[in-house]
Amino acid sequence: MSKNKPLKIIIDDRETKLCSLFDNKEDKILEYEKERLNVADIIVSNEIGIERKEGFDFVNSLTDNRLFDQLLRLKDNYNIAILILEGLNQNVFDNIGVSINSIYGALSFISYKLHISVIPTINLEHTAIVIERIAYREQIKDDLPLMRRVAPKALSKKDRRSFIIEGLVDIGPKKAKALIERFKTPYQVFKAIKHTEIVYTRTNNPKGIQGPLEDLTGFGWKFVEKNQKILFGKKKKSPQKKIIN
Amino acid sequence: MSKNKPLKIIIDDRETKLCSLFDNKEDKILEYEKERLNVADIIVSNEIGIERKEGFDFVNSLTDNRLFDQLLRLKDNYNIAILILEGLNQNVFDNIGVSINSIYGALSFISYKLHISVIPTINLEHTAIVIERIAYREQIKDDLPLMRRVAPKALSKKDRRSFIIEGLVDIGPKKAKALIERFKTPYQVFKAIKHTEIVYTRTNNPKGIQGPLEDLTGFGWKFVEKNQKILFGKKKKSPQKKIIN
DNA sequence: CTGTAATCTTTATGA
DNA sequence: TCATAAAGATTACAG
Numbered sequence: 231m232s233k234n235k236p237l238k239i240i241i242d243d244r245e246t247k248l249c250s251l252f253d254n255k256e257d258k259i260l261e262y263e264k265e266r267l268n269v270a271d272i273i274v275s276n277e278i279g280i281e282r283k284e285g286f287d288f289v290n291s292l293t294d295n296r297l298f299d300q301l302l303r304l305k306d307n308y309n310i311a312i313l314i315l316e317g318l319n320q321n322v323f324d325n326i327g328v329s330i331n332s333i334y335g336a337l338s339f340i341s342y343k344l345h346i347s348v349i350p351t352i353n354l355e356h357t358a359i360v361i362e363r364i365a366y367r368e369q370i371k372d373d374l375p376l377m378r379r380v381a382p383k384a385l386s387k388k389d390r391r392s393f394i395i396e397g398l399v400d401i402g403p404k405k406a407k408a409l410i411e412r413f414k415t416p417y418q419v420f421k422a423i424k425h426t427e428i429v430y431t432r433t434n435n436p437k438g439i440q441g442p443l444e445d446l447t448g449f450g451w452k453f454v455e456k457n458q459k460i461l462f463g464k465k466k467k468s469p470q471k472k473i474i475n
Numbered sequence: 476m477s478k479n480k481p482l483k484i485i486i487d488d489r490e491t492k493l494c495s496l497f498d499n500k501e502d503k504i505l506e507y508e509k510e511r512l513n514v515a516d517i518i519v520s521n522e523i524g525i526e527r528k529e530g531f532d533f534v535n536s537l538t539d540n541r542l543f544d545q546l547l548r549l550k551d552n553y554n555i556a557i558l559i560l561e562g563l564n565q566n567v568f569d570n571i572g573v574s575i576n577s578i579y580g581a582l583s584f585i586s587y588k589l590h591i592s593v594i595p596t597i598n599l600e601h602t603a604i605v606i607e608r609i610a611y612r613e614q615i616k617d618d619l620p621l622m623r624r625v626a627p628k629a630l631s632k633k634d635r636r637s638f639i640i641e642g643l644v645d646i647g648p649k650k651a652k653a654l655i656e657r658f659k660t661p662y663q664v665f666k667a668i669k670h671t672e673i674v675y676t677r678t679n680n681p682k683g684i685q686g687p688l689e690d691l692t693g694f695g696w697k698f699v700e701k702n703q704k705i706l707f708g709k710k711k712k713s714p715q716k717k718i719i720n
Numbered sequence: 721c722t723g724t725a726a727t728c729t730t731t732a733t734g735a
Numbered sequence: 736t737c738a739t740a741a742a743g744a745t746t747a748c749a750g
Contacts, residue, residue: 278587292721293750312587318595319564327750329722334594334601335608336721341594342523342557342609347587349579350563350595356579363580364587390705394642399635400728402746416642417665417706424662431737438729448744450729460635461662608721 236260237365239274242267245282251358260362269300269307272361275368279308282357283315285322292328292336301346312347312364313340316357391416399456405448412446420461426454481505482610484519487512490527496603505607514545514552519610524553527602528560530567537573537581546591557592557609558585561602636661644701650693657691665706671699 236259241249243264248271252262270279281304283291291297304311315337323330341348351357394416395406413419426441428451436451443449458464482505486494489511497507515524526549528536536542549556560582568575586593596602630638639661640651658664671686673696681696688694703709 298721310587315595318597320597323597329750330601330604331608331723332721332750334596334604334721335612338594338605338608339612339721342555342592343612345590345592347590348593348595349583349586350560350593351579352563352565352568356575359575360579360583363576363583367580367583367588387705390642390644394639394705397635397639397642400746404745415706415708417669420662420665433737435738437737448729452728460632460639461660463660 235370237362237369238263239272239361239365240265240267242271245271247354248272248282248358251354255358260365269303274361274365277308278310278312278364278368279304280312280314280361280364283313285316285318288315288318289322289326289328289333292332297336301340301344305344305346310347311345312349314357314360315348315350317353318350319352395419399460400453408446408448413442423454423457424462428454480615482607482614483508484517484606484610485510485512486518487516490516492599493517493527493603496599500603505610514548517606519606520613522553523555523557523609523613524549525557525559525606525609528558530561530563533560533563534567534571534573534578537577542581546585546589550589550591555592556590557594559602559605560593560595562598563595564597640664644705645698653691653693658687668699668702669707673699 239260239262241252241262241264243249243266249262249264252260267273271282272280274280281300283297288297291300301311301313304313323333337348340346349360351360388410391410392403392406395401395409396403398406401409409419409422410416413422422442426439426443429437429440431437436455438444439449439451439454443454481503484505484507486497486507486509488494488509493516494507494509497505512518516527517525519525526545528542533542536545546556546558549558568578582593585591594605596605633655636655637648637651640646640654641648643651646654654664654667655661658667667687671684671688673681674683674685676682681700683689684694684696684699688699
């Protein structure tokens with residue numbers, strides 16, 4: 231069907247099993263180049279980056295945050311990000327410290343929310359076939375050249391702003407979003423925290439807050455105290471400072 | 476865990492095995508409605524249509540054009556089309572009249588060209604879990620905008636300050652540390668960035684920086700420009716502002 | 721990612 | 736008004 235022009239791909243040099251499999255293949259319809267890759271395991275074109283994960287490794291990489299780090303970077307660097315999930319069988323689910331819900335939750339999220347193309351295979355040989363089919367489609371059928379590509383930065387400005395704010399203590403995505411929506415920029419957020427004061431009862435017990443943050447819900451005196459200490463190095467409190475009745 | 480509001484989905488009435496599985500489940504966190512569906516097997520929302528295919532059926536439907544017909548119609552009718560591929564194991568590849576290449580070629584095509592989200596499972600129970608997870612995310616957890624970074628276990632105050640600073644663009648641990656050492660608190664760092672100005676050549680090209688950051692190494696006009704935009708929402712530059720020769 | 725524990729804010733209640 | 740308790744929401748952490 232095809233020309234005898236060989237398909238060319240780049241494989242990360244740590245993928246030794248995959249490399250030796252290609253070495254031992256009879257048909258030399260695919261040539262690979264070993265290289266230390268930072269963001270993908272296999273590169274098929276400048277548009278397509280492939281991550282290969284064995285089932286067991288997929289599950290384990292959920293625990294540390296390796297999995298999403300890798301996949302998000304893959305997505306940032308290639309228009310088409312593909313995850314080849316190899317050997318997802320019963321063994322993968324046995325004797326592991328991760329719930330089935332977590333595994334399939336992650337898999338669903340990756341596939342239909344992150345828009346990373348998941349392709350399951352049952353073993354390494356089949357993985358090689360998938361890679362070959364993709365290379366064939368891209369390089370012969372669609373005639374795209376193989377080139378390295380430079381990393382475009384990926385986080386949107388709004389996301390990055392929330393990202394900075396999440397460095398604060400006792401803050402997660404929810405509160406971070408609320409703060410940016412209200413104050414627009416991180417600097418304004420910090421200024422708002424700076425200018426918020428803790429109000430005390432007559433007996434010097436913390437009661438609430440007063441200032442820019444007071445009309446937002448979810449931010450109390452504990453939050454203000456902790457973060458003022460981190461952000462500005464503020465001392466505990468000036469005794470008998472603000473008294474309300 | 477979550478709300479006790481039950482998740483609601485619609486299942487095609489011909490999916491008898493799936494229905495009875497849900498009937499027999501202990502937890503009633505998911506309610507389904509039987510209905511004769513034309514284009515999908517399971518509907519989770521107006522946006523999401525799911526097609527469920529057992530491995531053997533998947534392979535067989537390659538020969539006639541049933542599979543692609545179904546999937547294309549699924550894609551036409553739902554913004555998000557999901558294919559749950561159930562039980563793709565070795566048995567599927569034995570004694571069938573379709574080459575492995577064809578199977579994986581089709582699977583790759585569906586996944587990364589057709590942009591249909593493929594989610595593999597190993598059996599019907601796991602398929603049910605996937606459906607449940609998707610319904611859960613769509614109907615309850617729908618409002619999570621961005622992924623969050625995880626802060627290391629226990630952070631000293633100084634480390635936490637560096638961690639906040641690392642949210643800036645073009646900055647890593649080393650520069651973050653340098654900034655904190657010099658300016659002590661994140662707020663002082665942000666103020667320093669705010670008060671640093673970019674100096675331009677006669678021809679209005681950025682040349683360097685002037686202000687609190689100028690005597691630190693590793694911080695140039697690119698850094699200042701990018702982060703002023705992120706932190707304060709500053710505009711590009713006022714033309715003909717500062718000229719040096 | 722999920723599920724559970726810990727923490728914080730806010731509302732309710734009684735002194 | 737203040738203090739405490741209960742309820743609701745969010746974050747932290749482990750798996």
